[in-house]
Amino acid sequence: MTTTDAQRLAQDLAAQIDRHRGLYARGMPELVDADYDALEEELRALLAAHPELELADNPLERPWAPELVPGQTIRHSRPMLSLEKATSDAQLEAFCARFPGQSFTVTPKLDGISLAVAYRDGALEYVATRGDGRDGERMTDKARLVVLGLAQEVDLPGRVEVRGEAVMLQSVWAAYNEAHPDRPLTNPRNAAAGTLVHKSPEACVAEGRTLRFFAFDLDEPDLGDGDVSERLTRLGFEAPDVFPAADLDAVRAAIAEIASRRDGYDFGIDGAVVRLASRRAFVAAGANTAAPRGALAWKYPAEERETILRAVTWPVGKIGRVVPRAQVDPVFVGGTTVTYASLHNPRLVAERDIRVGDTVRIMRRGDVIPFISGSVRERRTGDEQPIVLPSVCPSCGTELVVRGTGEELWCENLQCPAQAVRRLIHWASRHAADMEGVGTTWIEKLADDGALERPSDFYALTAERLIGYERMGDTLATAMVASIDRSRRLGLRRALIGLAIPMASEGVAKRLCLAGFERLEEIAEASAEQLEAIRDIGPKVAQSISAYFGRPEVRDEIAALRAAGVDLDVRDEDRPVEAADAADTPLKGATVVVTGAFADPDSGAKVARPAVVRMLEQAGATSASSVSASTTILIAGDNVGAAKTDKAAKLGVEVVGQDQAWRWLAEAGLR
Numbered sequence: 151m152t153t154t155d156a157q158r159l160a161q162d163l164a165a166q167i168d169r170h171r172g173l174y175a176r177g178m179p180e181l182v183d184a185d186y187d188a189l190e191e192e193l194r195a196l197l198a199a200h201p202e203l204e205l206a207d208n209p210l211e212r213p214w215a216p217e218l219v220p221g222q223t224i225r226h227s228r229p230m231l232s233l234e235k236a237t238s239d240a241q242l243e244a245f246c247a248r249f250p251g252q253s254f255t256v257t258p259k260l261d262g263i264s265l266a267v268a269y270r271d272g273a274l275e276y277v278a279t280r281g282d283g284r285d286g287e288r289m290t291d292k293a294r295l296v297v298l299g300l301a302q303e304v305d306l307p308g309r310v311e312v313r314g315e316a317v318m319l320q321s322v323w324a325a326y327n328e329a330h331p332d333r334p335l336t337n338p339r340n341a342a343a344g345t346l347v348h349k350s351p352e353a354c355v356a357e358g359r360t361l362r363f364f365a366f367d368l369d370e371p372d373l374g375d376g377d378v379s380e381r382l383t384r385l386g387f388e389a390p391d392v393f394p395a396a397d398l399d400a401v402r403a404a405i406a407e408i409a410s411r412r413d414g415y416d417f418g419i420d421g422a423v424v425r426l427a428s429r430r431a432f433v434a435a436g437a438n439t440a441a442p443r444g445a446l447a448w449k450y451p452a453e454e455r456e457t458i459l460r461a462v463t464w465p466v467g468k469i470g471r472v473v474p475r476a477q478v479d480p481v482f483v484g485g486t487t488v489t490y491a492s493l494h495n496p497r498l499v500a501e502r503d504i505r506v507g508d509t510v511r512i513m514r515r516g517d518v519i520p521f522i523s524g525s526v527r528e529r530r531t532g533d534e535q536p537i538v539l540p541s542v543c544p545s546c547g548t549e550l551v552v553r554g555t556g557e558e559l560w561c562e563n564l565q566c567p568a569q570a571v572r573r574l575i576h577w578a579s580r581h582a583a584d585m586e587g588v589g590t591t592w593i594e595k596l597a598d599d600g601a602l603e604r605p606s607d608f609y610a611l612t613a614e615r616l617i618g619y620e621r622m623g624d625t626l627a628t629a630m631v632a633s634i635d636r637s638r639r640l641g642l643r644r645a646l647i648g649l650a651i652p653m654a655s656e657g658v659a660k661r662l663c664l665a666g667f668e669r670l671e672e673i674a675e676a677s678a679e680q681l682e683a684i685r686d687i688g689p690k691v692a693q694s695i696s697a698y699f700g701r702p703e704v705r706d707e708i709a710a711l712r713a714a715g716v717d718l719d720v721r722d723e724d725r726p727v728e729a730a731d732a733a734d735t736p737l738k739g740a741t742v743v744v745t746g747a748f749a750d751p752d753s754g755a756k757v758a759r760p761a762v763v764r765m766l767e768q769a770g771a772t773s774a775s776s777v778s779a780s781t782t783i784l785i786a787g788d789n790v791g792a793a794k795t796d797k798a799a800k801l802g803v804e805v806v807g808q809d810q811a812w813r814w815l816a817e818a819g820l821r
């Protein structure tokens with residue numbers, strides 16, 4: 151593979167990883183964990199095989215970053231990092247070997263929502279979700295009501311922060327579903343996420359839809375070396391089981407013990423956390439950009455059960471993908487009863503030779519959609535039927551197109567009714583137009599009735615018109631119209647998300663704004679080549695965006711949105727940093743390439759390259775991903791090979807070390 155091909159592939163993988171992280175964060179994952187992990191693994195391997203590659207925004211180097219709602223965020227006192235994952239004994243052994251002579255603790259890894267709970271002089275100050283790890287979303291008032299076991303005060307002076315996991319107990323989940331058969335919660339983890347963002351926490355509590363908080367981490371002014379769980383319990387928190395483990399063998403035994411207790415717990419677990427027992431040692435071990443070094447998440451293999459495949463249907467997704475959906479005899483796997491499962495894509499259906507009537511293995515890991523991993527050939531009776539792929543869209547009858555390595559089927563008809571409703575729901579969703587007052591059921595009803603066909607139709611709805619519907623009162627109608635009206639302030643980034651352009655993730659929307667596009671129409675006019683020239687937008691994504699905007703009906707819709715007074719222009723917070731105001735340093739106006747590892751000159755803490763690049767840009771520099779004749783300065787951190795600096799020198803590019811770069815940034819007032 152040439153470097154250019156590898157670079158493209160890496161960017162493509164990074165974009166896919168970002169997209170799936172976004173879907174996961176919103177509680178609608180499309181991939182099972184194993185498939186997602188395979189994407190990360192592929193990117194990791196590619197970067198290892200091509201050390202010359204420079205990925206300006208490498209998702210492997212930063213924690214998961216779901217979109218945050220501005221204004222409701224809070225900067226975490228220290229980053230809330232996810233843990234490094236391990237699935238093999240060799241990884242476990244390597245982890246323990248890193249800390250000779252240290253002992254560990256092993257606890258069940260709860261499958262819930264991570265929360266940071268801060269207290270000041272004993273009183274609850276705030277509750278925040280993990281968010282992107284650096285900034286979390288404030289949840290204080292909601293959490294107070296719906297999260298049981300969250301101490302309202304603690305008997306400790308100064309600033310104290312407790313971290314833990316809010317979960318919906320399986321008994322609570324089952325009781326809720328029993329009482330609400332018309333609107334069941336799919337699984338405890340999604341239910342926990344949904345409860346935390348529910349509009350009415352009071353209604354949740356009244357319906358018995360509550361969460362429980364389990365604490366496992368404590369920051370207090372006087373960091374002792376005692377047992378954290380004991381401290382937490384004494385402060386009034388519930389903590390999960392803790393198994394002390396003096397060495398690797400004891401860690402293995404504890405992991406096995408937790409696995410054996412798994413079915414007895416009233417909460418879902420997806421693994422075990424192995425952590426340095428000493429709090430001082432844990433803090434001293436520090437963290438890299440994505441994970442603390444002193445802890446490891448052991449993942450149990452996915453649960454698997456057998457059942458019978460009864461039928462395969464082909465629903466049409468929001469952006470037109472027609473996916474195989476398996477209907478199976480109900481089976482209890484991974485803490486939930488499964489009746490529908492994913493078959494991934496047509497290629498896997500063919501490769502695994504799965505037939506209707508087969509005994510199939512259903513796998514479920516964590517909270518992802520259960521999927522069929524294979525069929526049991528020995529159980530065949532001869533009556534099994536092959537799965538027939540549709541040739542036309544089951545919703546609109548348009549001939550389907552085969553795309554991608556999974557040989558996925560796509561309906562490319564933008565007027566396809568199945569997609570229209572999903573597009574409308576997506577447009578109204580929190581990450582796009584955020585029409586909080588307009589529920590999914592109403593969108594379906596209005597679409598069914600012909601009142602809504604495309605996003606611009608929302609803006610023509612009036613209270614008078616809505617009141618004509620059964621079960622629609624004055625208050626609801628007024629609230630819906632007000633919510634739609636507020637959403638007119640959309641802005642370019644959210645508009646791009648709302649349009650659900652195939653292959654264009656939320657990250658792509660952000661990058662288009664940073665690339666300097668001011669209006670949606672400018673992006674619609676841009677050619678695939680122009681789009682591809684934008685940092686971290688690969689050729690496939692560029693093609694897809696340009697093909698999308700090439701459709702006449704899309705142009706019409708943009709015009710209709712404008713006519714309805716919807717703001718489709720870039721908002722200030724999405725604009726690139728204003729570099730013109732930066733102080734005069736050699737960085738101002740320079741084209742820089744950043745390579746190697748960076749550390750804060752004062753604390754010695756590792757600084758991720760994207761963060762360095764961002765500071766340089768704020769100082770007025772433009773950054774490029776590789777050295778060329780147009781580069782002004784190569785900023786070389788630690789561990790930079792001679793090949794790179796030699797090439798720069800040959801091209802007459804100035805090479806400076808990180809010390810110089812930090813001095814310039816200080817002169818520019820950036821640190």
Ligand SMILES: [Zn+2]
Binds near residue numbers: 466548567
């Ligand atoms: Zn269709």
